[in-house]
Amino acid sequence: MKVKTPSKLEKILAAGHYAVTSEVGPPRGSDPENITKKAEMIKDYVDAINVTDNQTSVTRMCSLAACIRLKLMGLEPVLQMVTRDRNRIALQSDILGAASYDIHNILCLSGDHQSFGDCAQGQNVHDLDSMQLIQTARYMRDEGKFLGGGDIGRPPNMFVGAAANPFADPFEIRVPRLAKKVAAGVEFIQSQCIYNMEKFELWLKMSGDRGLLDNVYILAGVTPFKSAGMARYMKNRVPGIEVPDELVKRMADTPKEKQPEEGINICIEQIEHLKGVEGVHGFHVMAIEWEEMVPEIVERSGLYPRPTVE
Amino acid sequence: MIVADKKPIEEIIEEVKNNEKILILGCNECVTVCEAGGKKEVGVLASALRMYFLNQSKEVKIDEITLERQCDHEYLEEIRDVMDQYDAVVSIACGVGVQFMAEKYHSTPIYPGVDTCFLGVTEERGLWTERCQACGHCILASTGGICPIARCAKRVLNGPCGGSAKGKCEIDKEIDCAWQLIIDRLEALDRLDEYEALCPLKDWSTDRAGGPRKVVREDVQQ
Numbered sequence: 001m002k003v004k005t006p007s008k009l010e011k012i013l014a015a016g017h018y019a020v021t022s023e024v025g026p027p028r029g030s031d032p033e034n035i036t037k038k039a040e041m042i043k044d045y046v047d048a049i050n051v052t053d054n055q056t057s058v059t060r061m062c063s064l065a066a067c068i069r070l071k072l073m074g075l076e077p078v079l080q081m082v083t084r085d086r087n088r089i090a091l092q093s094d095i096l097g098a099a100s101y102d103i104h105n106i107l108c109l110s111g112d113h114q115s116f117g118d119c120a121q122g123q124n125v126h127d128l129d130s131m132q133l134i135q136t137a138r139y140m141r142d143e144g145k146f147l148g149g150g151d152i153g154r155p156p157n158m159f160v161g162a163a164a165n166p167f168a169d170p171f172e173i174r175v176p177r178l179a180k181k182v183a184a185g186v187e188f189i190q191s192q193c194i195y196n197m198e199k200f201e202l203w204l205k206m207s208g209d210r211g212l213l214d215n216v217y218i219l220a221g222v223t224p225f226k227s228a229g230m231a232r233y234m235k236n237r238v239p240g241i242e243v244p245d246e247l248v249k250r251m252a253d254t255p256k257e258k259q260p261e262e263g264i265n266i267c268i269e270q271i272e273h274l275k276g277v278e279g280v281h282g283f284h285v286m287a288i289e290w291e292e293m294v295p296e297i298v299e300r301s302g303l304y305p306r307p308t309v310e
Numbered sequence: 311m312i313v314a315d316k317k318p319i320e321e322i323i324e325e326v327k328n329n330e331k332i333l334i335l336g337c338n339e340c341v342t343v344c345e346a347g348g349k350k351e352v353g354v355l356a357s358a359l360r361m362y363f364l365n366q367s368k369e370v371k372i373d374e375i376t377l378e379r380q381c382d383h384e385y386l387e388e389i390r391d392v393m394d395q396y397d398a399v400v401s402i403a404c405g406v407g408v409q410f411m412a413e414k415y416h417s418t419p420i421y422p423g424v425d426t427c428f429l430g431v432t433e434e435r436g437l438w439t440e441r442c443q444a445c446g447h448c449i450l451a452s453t454g455g456i457c458p459i460a461r462c463a464k465r466v467l468n469g470p471c472g473g474s475a476k477g478k479c480e481i482d483k484e485i486d487c488a489w490q491l492i493i494d495r496l497e498a499l500d501r502l503d504e505y506e507a508l509c510p511l512k513d514w515s516t517d518r519a520g521g522p523r524k525v526v527r528e529d530v531q532q
């Protein structure tokens with residue numbers, strides 16, 4: 001695929017390297033060090049860093065400001081934006097704000113429902129949905145225009161991504177849904193954390209058979225278990241995540257003090273396995289509140305050092 | 311219909327406790343069907359208030375009337391002759407009726423006696439559920455006749471979101487995922503291919519966002 005933006009992530013993917021991304025969650029406060037420290041920890045091991053946008057609807061420092069912090073450190077942020085909290089004026093405006101700092105990646109999401117967070121009594125916006133945010137970001141970039149039709153002075157130049165969850169229901173709609181995102185203009189996908197490899201591979205295969213993978217890069221999402229408890233929690237409590245019983249069992253059969261290590265081992269095995277799967281272009285390593293493990297995961301999976309691109 | 315639910319009696323008492331001549335005004339339409347504001351509920355509320363005032367040793371006149379509708383001039387006019395007998399009205403029609411009463415009887419306080427909830431259906435006796443949010447431009451033709459605006463917690467027009475699990479919405483295992491319903495219905499209609507058409511950005515100016523709305527029909531105006 002031809003490179004269309006100055007995004008480093010896009011260039012690495014286009015050059016045919018496995019891309020590696022990870023994420024940092026902004027703090028529940030205004031201390032910038034919280035974000036810069038996490039970024040310091042992982043920066044040499046990833047190509048780009050996602051910054052989550054009030055994830056699980058818990059109020060935090062805004063994603064845009066945190067992305068600017070990363071940008072000022074010379075890093076490559078991926079601005080996550082949910083449609084829950086902003087209408088089309090605010091979304092376009094924040095895209096321009098990000099563009100003014102040459103933030104070159106955006107991930108378009110609908111966001112968890114506010115009832116999960118600390119403002120359950122608040123309104124949600126959902127003026128656009130994630131599909132329409134993809135269209136908006138592409139339109140602003142490719143046409144250089146606002147949704148309202150006016151010209152943008154110095155249009156944003158962003159590599160446009162979205163999430164995909166092959167494990168959400170109904171399964172039969174998961175490939176058509178990817179087709180829809182591709183039609184909306186998505187250029188890269190970061191998947192939900194994968195534990196059920198078979199289902200993920202089936203989804204990829206079906207997507208490939210429809211020719212979708214010629215038009216979009218897929219980054220496979222992985223999340224290491226910290227404990228057997230976490231594996232069970234992910235299996236039973238987190239909607240849209242599928243954890244096979246044998247993985248839960250493997251964690252549970254490991255002595256408690258060895259569980260974190262076993263979690264990392266599983267994660268690395270998963271990456272190794274996924275490297276052999278056609279259609280996987282990279283990895284999105286989500287080590288939730290466990291960023292310090294990202295370097296080890298990347299290194300031991302043979303993804304270090306990271307490539308350099310012009 | 312417009313679905314309403316009874317307000318807690320304490321809240322109604324708080325509204326009217328300083329009045330002495332109170333009219334409880336019901337409505338014979340939607341709120342009767344959803345058993346919140348019809349003739350029967352007028353009687354129940356009136357009795358509860360009488361009991362309250364009796365316990366307070368207060369002499370308060372409480373009358374009961376149920377109109378055919380509270381959203382049309384002609385029915386509201388039916389009580390013009392008696393309105394001067396009351397220093398307050400508790401309307402247990404929907405919020406529309408309460409307001410139309412207040413507009414018509416400008417110097418009498420009109421208090422709401424129900425919480426107006428949504429536009430919905432009677433799924434079974436005692437269970438009403440939402441179907442429409444009156445967005446002003448109906449898109450049901452492209453969603454298999456199931457409304458993602460009223461029935462999806464995020465009103466996603468190109469759903470389902472990633473939180474849809476086993477047919478249920480991420481916010482509550484008891485609530486159907488609207489997009490699962492849409493997909494099932496498109497499948498039943500053998501029109502699943504339509505799922506892939508992108509739903510364009512919605513013009514919300516016909517919705518609440520556009521300010522108070524009106525429908526003008528010159529063809530039926532005299």
Ligand code: SF4
Pocket residue numbers: 441442443444445446447448449450457458459460
């Ligand atoms: S599309 Fe609008 S008018 Fe039609 S059912 Fe949904 S909310 Fe009501």
Ligand code: SF4
Pocket residue numbers: 461462463464465466469470471472473474475478479480481486487488489490
């Ligand atoms: S789970 Fe279904 S109904 Fe609930 S927010 Fe997502 S798409 Fe909408």
